[in-house]
Amino acid sequence: MKIVKINNFNEATEIFQKIGVDPYGIDAMVSKTQHVNILLSSQSCKVANILKQEMLSLGADAAVARGSVACSIEKTDVLLMGTLKQIHALAKKIEKQPFGLNVIAQNILNLTTHLYKNSYLLNTSRRKIILGEKTLIMGILNVTPDSFSDGNVYFERQKAIDRAMQMADEGADIIDIGGESSRPGSKTVRVREEIARVVPIVESLSGKLKIPLSVDTTKSQVAQKSLEAGAEIINDISSLGDGKMASVISNASAALILMHMRGTPKTMQTGNLAYNDLMQEINAYLEEKCRKAIAAGIGRDHLAVDPGIGFGKTYEDNCRIIKNINEMKVLGLPVLIGTSRKAFIGSVTGGTPAERIDGTAATVCAAIMNGCNIVRVHDVAPMKKVAQMTDAIIHA
Numbered sequence: 001m002k003i004v005k006i007n008n009f010n011e012a013t014e015i016f017q018k019i020g021v022d023p024y025g026i027d028a029m030v031s032k033t034q035h036v037n038i039l040l041s042s043q044s045c046k047v048a049n050i051l052k053q054e055m056l057s058l059g060a061d062a063a064v065a066r067g068s069v070a071c072s073i074e075k076t077d078v079l080l081m082g083t084l085k086q087i088h089a090l091a092k093k094i095e096k097q098p099f100g101l102n103v104i105a106q107n108i109l110n111l112t113t114h115l116y117k118n119s120y121l122l123n124t125s126r127r128k129i130i131l132g133e134k135t136l137i138m139g140i141l142n143v144t145p146d147s148f149s150d151g152n153v154y155f156e157r158q159k160a161i162d163r164a165m166q167m168a169d170e171g172a173d174i175i176d177i178g179g180e181s182s183r184p185g186s187k188t189v190r191v192r193e194e195i196a197r198v199v200p201i202v203e204s205l206s207g208k209l210k211i212p213l214s215v216d217t218t219k220s221q222v223a224q225k226s227l228e229a230g231a232e233i234i235n236d237i238s239s240l241g242d243g244k245m246a247s248v249i250s251n252a253s254a255a256l257i258l259m260h261m262r263g264t265p266k267t268m269q270t271g272n273l274a275y276n277d278l279m280q281e282i283n284a285y286l287e288e289k290c291r292k293a294i295a296a297g298i299g300r301d302h303l304a305v306d307p308g309i310g311f312g313k314t315y316e317d318n319c320r321i322i323k324n325i326n327e328m329k330v331l332g333l334p335v336l337i338g339t340s341r342k343a344f345i346g347s348v349t350g351g352t353p354a355e356r357i358d359g360t361a362a363t364v365c366a367a368i369m370n371g372c373n374i375v376r377v378h379d380v381a382p383m384k385k386v387a388q389m390t391d392a393i394i395h396a
Helices: 009-019 023-033 045-057 084-094 101-115 157-170 191-206 220-229 245-252 278-295 315-323 325-331 343-349 357-369 380-394
Strands: 035-044 061-063 075-083 120-123 128-131 136-142 174-178 213-216 233-236 255-259 303-306 374-377
Touching (some): 023 084, 035 045, 035 084, 035 101, 045 061, 045 075, 045 084, 075 084, 084 101, 101 325, 136 157, 136 380, 157 174, 157 191, 174 191, 191 213, 191 220, 213 220, 220 233, 220 245, 233 245, 245 278, 255 278, 278 303, 278 315, 278 325, 315 325, 315 357, 343 357, 357 374, 357 380
Parallel strands (some): 136 374, 213 233, 233 255, 255 303
Antiparallel strands (some): 061 075, 120 128
16 A cells, blocks of 8 residues: 555556556546645635535535635635546536636636646747757856856857857757846946847857857847847846837747846845735736737747746745746746856855855756746756756656
8 A cells, every 4th residue: 555646647647557447537537636726816705605615516625714604704815625627627617607707717727727738839930949848958148247156257259159159068958148137236238238248149159059049138129139130039037128029029939038026136136025925926927927928919839937036036935936836837838947056045055156056956956846947057067967867857
């Protein structure tokens, strides 16, 4: 006798097949192996009571506030608890009911579809990038004089080109080129200067590398020139803070990475760092930015998201994001995470940024185990090995 941990439908199917279950039975039972908890925020008491009763009728349950039955309170959160089969049955039962329950039903179906999605397609102007089969490594190339970890190291053009070629040889799947530091307290760089730093590098590398080039910028003019020079991805930490960025991305059929951040790099660690529900707020912010991007003509399959480790977050917040990154699956998009050499790692391990490689490796491993698809790193060679070993464990 033993406890069996079943993480996904494939694992459930494998167990059923070993038992010798009829294929029809496998289809009927596989969703019963996955337990789902869904939190609905601030629902009216009448909606909460309907959900409670419907869940109980299915052999599942829903947690509501004490005063909701008597409607002595105005609103309550609702935690739905059941197997995936029961959750889907609930959606079916309420899909034609009043009080907004039809919307809740559709949202539940969308959420659970995203929750069990294991592969993604990220389209650029030049290729289709498959995500889910292995973790992709995005190598960081800072062509700046003041980045927190490697400022001025690759500021000279040939050194930057050589480093990009080296990262490609080490196994990088994407090279991310940045001409403006986003370290806490950093100041903005003029458009002309950022273009002068980034575009010649893109022009040179686009003719030499077979892997896609990404440009880390918040400025539409820099994005425009970079895409014309051969970049395929824009990594925008401001999430379309520049009103013209979306049209630039759309017109070029480029891919776009949207990141969560409060404020700007100059102010992000000095403002309000308190969150009522960290992951929910990150997801809500990114979903809004995705809607904005799609409304501007950017395909959903051209989008990826980044929770913004270190951008307006405390040390504890950064650790919680890594631990709970699987909650971002509700967005239905590939997730990028960038922990490399950051200060919160130094809070645990000590040392300078260059001495945080081991700590970075731990965060990369944990992020991949919890559902990350792309890791953005300075140290490509060791992190490639970390990702390969972690992927092997996940897919074992």
